[in-house]
Amino acid sequence: xxxxxxxxxxxxxxxxxxxxxxxxxxxxxxxxxxxxxxxxxxxxxxxxxxxxxxxxxxxxxxxxxxxxxxxxxxxxxxxxxxxxxxxxxxxxxxxxxxxxxxxx
Numbered sequence: 036x037x038x039x040x041x042x043x044x045x046x047x048x049x050x051x052x053x054x055x056x057x058x059x060x061x062x063x064x065x066x067x068x069x070x071x072x073x074x075x076x077x078x079x080x081x082x083x084x085x086x087x088x089x090x091x092x093x094x095x096x097x098x099x100x101x102x103x104x105x106x107x108x109x110x111x112x113x114x115x116x117x118x119x120x121x122x123x124x125x126x127x128x129x130x131x132x133x134x135x136x137x138x139x
Contacts, residue, residue, distance in 0.1 A: 050113055053102030054120060060095040061124070068131045 067074040081088050107113050 048106055049102045050106030050108070050111070050116075053099045053106060054116065056095060056099040056102065057120065060092065060099065064092070065124070065127060068128075 063073070064077065067077050084091075103117070
């Protein structure tokens with residue numbers, strides 16, 4: 036057993052960090068379609084912070100996209116992980132689109 040140092044704990048895979056930020060950032064916004072309490076909370080946040088909320092959300096979008104690009108490695112099954120995440124987002128939004136279409 037070797038000596039442990041801070042560097043052993045600081046190694047972060049940028050791709051997976053980007054996935055975590057993507058899920059937290061977009062997941063919160065997506066939940067408003069299914070949870071009235073999250074919808075009210077998001078509305079309160081937008082009213083309180085206005086453009087600052089939009090700036091933060093947009094900056095996090097840019098951050099996760101950059102992290103996914105910087106950490107992408109072709110032989111690490113990253114395509115599969117991206118497919119699962121974005122596939123889940125599409126499946127999540129299908130009922131929302133159907134509900135909105137029925138309102139028309």
